[in-house]
Amino acid sequence: MFIEKILALDYRVMAFPPPECCMPVKIDLDICDGCGECETVCPVLAIVVKTKAQVIEEACTKCGICIEKCPLSALLLDSVVAV
Numbered sequence: 576m577f578i579e580k581i582l583a584l585d586y587r588v589m590a591f592p593p594p595e596c597c598m599p600v601k602i603d604l605d606i607c608d609g610c611g612e613c614e615t616v617c618p619v620l621a622i623v624v625k626t627k628a629q630v631i632e633e634a635c636t637k638c639g640i641c642i643e644k645c646p647l648s649a650l651l652l653d654s655v656v657a658v
């Protein structure tokens with residue numbers, strides 16, 4: 576039973592690889608108004624907002640929360656797959 580759960584998890588990981596492997600978060604600075612919402616919701620403090628938002632790429636886990644919360648849709652996922 577336990578091994579079946581492990582195998583099922585492995586299958587899901589292979590079928591749906593974690594987004595951090597292929598979808599870096601990008602900010603459209605022409606759209607961002609510096610409201611700070613993304614900085615507030617980021618669970619790992621990977622966004623700093625002064626006049627505009629800036630992602631600290633080394634800290635970002637690509638969870639996508641900031642993308643959902645940005646009121647101006649200024650945060651994007653880069654869909655280019657890294658190889």
Ligand code: SF4
Nearest residue numbers: 607608610611613645
């Ligand atoms: S939530 Fe959107 S508009 Fe606000 S600072 Fe972040 S990226 Fe800019």
Ligand code: SF4
Nearest residue numbers: 617635636638639641
């Ligand atoms: S994707 Fe997640 S970890 Fe990365 S900046 Fe946005 S909220 Fe933070």
